Amino acid sequence: MTLEHTRSAWNAVQLSRRSLLLSTAAALVAGPATAHHGWRWAEDGQFELTGVITEIYLGPPHGLLDVDAEGTVWRVELGPPSRLRSVGLEEGRIATGQEVVASGHRSRDHSENRMKAERITVQGIVYDFYPERSG
Numbered sequence: 001m002t003l004e005h006t007r008s009a010w011n012a013v014q015l016s017r018r019s020l021l022l023s024t025a026a027a028l029v030a031g032p033a034t035a036h037h038g039w040r041w042a043e044d045g046q047f048e049l050t051g052v053i054t055e056i057y058l059g060p061p062h063g064l065l066d067v068d069a070e071g072t073v074w075r076v077e078l079g080p081p082s083r084l085r086s087v088g089l090e091e092g093r094i095a096t097g098q099e100v101v102a103s104g105h106r107s108r109d110h111s112e113n114r115m116k117a118e119r120i121t122v123q124g125i126v127y128d129f130y131p132e133r134s135g
Helices: 003-033 081-086
Strands: 047-057 064-069 072-077 099-106 114-122 125-128
Touching (some): 047 114, 072 099
Antiparallel strands (some): 047 064, 099 114
16 A cells, blocks of 8 residues: 555545534534423423414424414424324324314413423313323
């Protein structure tokens, strides 16, 4: 192997190492940006919201409902799709225009109308996404 080949191989190793370090650093920086998908952004106390479903999304990373409660639209975050399916909540089971009661935790930031639901009730059917959390 020539000295030039050795230098090329060494440079390739250094470049791969640098790419790995940069990728790891980017992932660490992005971590806090995705932390809202957990529970830390929500208050500890229980919160209940009753209103009419205006929008439904049951896909990744988690399901979402927009709910009109007395003229104010709330964003209700549900569980991830696998958790929704495990309790029977799939496309077509609920519809816009139906009344929903959402129980869970309101956002700590009261300037946003947002909550994380532990369970919802629609047409008498209870979808309990987090039975280990709800009382």
